[in-house]
Amino acid sequence: MFFSSEVKEELLKHNSSARHCQMAELSALIGFGAKLTTDDDEETPVLLIENDQVRGRILTMIRKVFHKDPEEFTGEDFSGLLEMLHLVFSGSGEVREIFLKDTGLISRSCCRRAFVRGAFLGCGSISDPNASYHLELVTASLVKAEILKDLMENLEIPAKITRRKNHFVVYVKESDGIVDFLGVAGAHVALMKLENIIIEKDMKNQINRTVNCETANLGKTVSASVRQKEDIEYLMDTGRWMNLSPALREIAELRLEYPIASFKELGEMLDPPVGKSGVNHRLRKISEIADKYRGEEE
Numbered sequence: 001m002f003f004s005s006e007v008k009e010e011l012l013k014h015n016s017s018a019r020h021c022q023m024a025e026l027s028a029l030i031g032f033g034a035k036l037t038t039d040d041d042e043e044t045p046v047l048l049i050e051n052d053q054v055r056g057r058i059l060t061m062i063r064k065v066f067h068k069d070p071e072e073f074t075g076e077d078f079s080g081l082l083e084m085l086h087l088v089f090s091g092s093g094e095v096r097e098i099f100l101k102d103t104g105l106i107s108r109s110c111c112r113r114a115f116v117r118g119a120f121l122g123c124g125s126i127s128d129p130n131a132s133y134h135l136e137l138v139t140a141s142l143v144k145a146e147i148l149k150d151l152m153e154n155l156e157i158p159a160k161i162t163r164r165k166n167h168f169v170v171y172v173k174e175s176d177g178i179v180d181f182l183g184v185a186g187a188h189v190a191l192m193k194l195e196n197i198i199i200e201k202d203m204k205n206q207i208n209r210t211v212n213c214e215t216a217n218l219g220k221t222v223s224a225s226v227r228q229k230e231d232i233e234y235l236m237d238t239g240r241w242m243n244l245s246p247a248l249r250e251i252a253e254l255r256l257e258y259p260i261a262s263f264k265e266l267g268e269m270l271d272p273p274v275g276k277s278g279v280n281h282r283l284r285k286i287s288e289i290a291d292k293y294r295g296e297e298e
Contacts, residue, residue: 004125007182007190011121012057014186016114019065024111025118026061029054032139032148033122054122112151117185119148126178129197135178136171138164145170155184225259228283231290232256240293244286251282 016022033054049055106112119137127134139145145161145168152159152170157180162169172178175198182191232252235241244252254266261269263276263283274282 003128003190003193006193007126007185007187008053008121008124010187010189011117011185012053014117016110018110020105020108021111021114022061022065024106025114026058026065027105028115028118029058029061029122031122032119032137032144034058051122057121106151109155112155113184113186116148116151116155116181120181120185129175129178129194130201133175133178134171134173135181136169138167138169140167142168144168152181155180157181157184221262222260225255228255228287229259231287234290234294235286238293240289244289248282248286248289251279252286255283 016025033049033051035048035050049058106115123139124135124137126136137145137148139148142161148170149159149161152172157172158174158177159170159172162171172181175194179191179194179198182188182194232255235244235252241249250270251266254261254269258266258269263279267274267276267279270279
């Protein structure tokens with residue numbers, strides 16, 4: 001099962017006990033998972049629902065909120081909610097501001113979380129976190145996108161809006177933001193799975209960085225060792241070996257015998273032992289002497 005489907009399966013099992021939260025989720029499910037239109041007389045708002053999963057959730061929430069089956073509704077039961085959503089999602093900025101700030105529908109933080117949950121069920125998706133971190137909610141209305149973005153930011157989830165052809169996409173690309181979103185929506189099992197994936201990916205990246213660093217350091221050690229070996233052999237071949245001090249000849253012999261040993265390892269082989277800086281100083285001195293003789297031959 002895709003990760004996005006797993007998240008929705010978990011959210012579909014989420015049951016809010018408070019009626020105000022149920023109403024908030026139902027409003028978002030209708031607003032983002034259904035198409036609000038009007039009947040033939042162009043007065044009564046009606047719903048068009050294409051997604052079976054969303055349709056089932058809406059019917060379930062209707063039963064919980066109104067305590068009756070949808071087919072038992074009278075014209076007044078549902079019209080008030082539909083009319084309000086129709087105004088909010090297609091109306092002016094003033095109407096939207098009233099909805100966001102003044103209406104009791106999302107005045108509580110728990111209701112805002114329920115609203116976000118319903119919106120995700122209606123129009124959201126999450127990419128496979130093993131490949132990338134990307135959560136998005138897609139709607140054909142800029143008004144709806146702005147409402148979602150405002151609500152998510154109110155819940156401390158950083159979100160942005162972009163346009164994709166004829167749709168507007170509210171998205172989160174940072175792993176921390178997606179973790180926060182799942183926590184807000186109530187998908188705690190998916191949240192733990194995502195956190196485990198993040199930890200595993202971070203560990204793999206850390207291992208790769210360490211290996212790359214060690215490989216680079218080894219390459220530098222080998223290159224330096226090759227240069228040092230060439231300098232020592234040059235001094236030997238040109239008869240200048242005996243011009244070196246006993247201390248320099250000692251470290252030179254060790255370098256020839258142990259070409260890829262570290263400075264620390266070479267220093268521990270000396271009697272008495274010498275630190276890394278001391279070994280580096282002696283080998284650098286040998287290179288300077290070799291370069292000096294090479295310069296005199298030019």
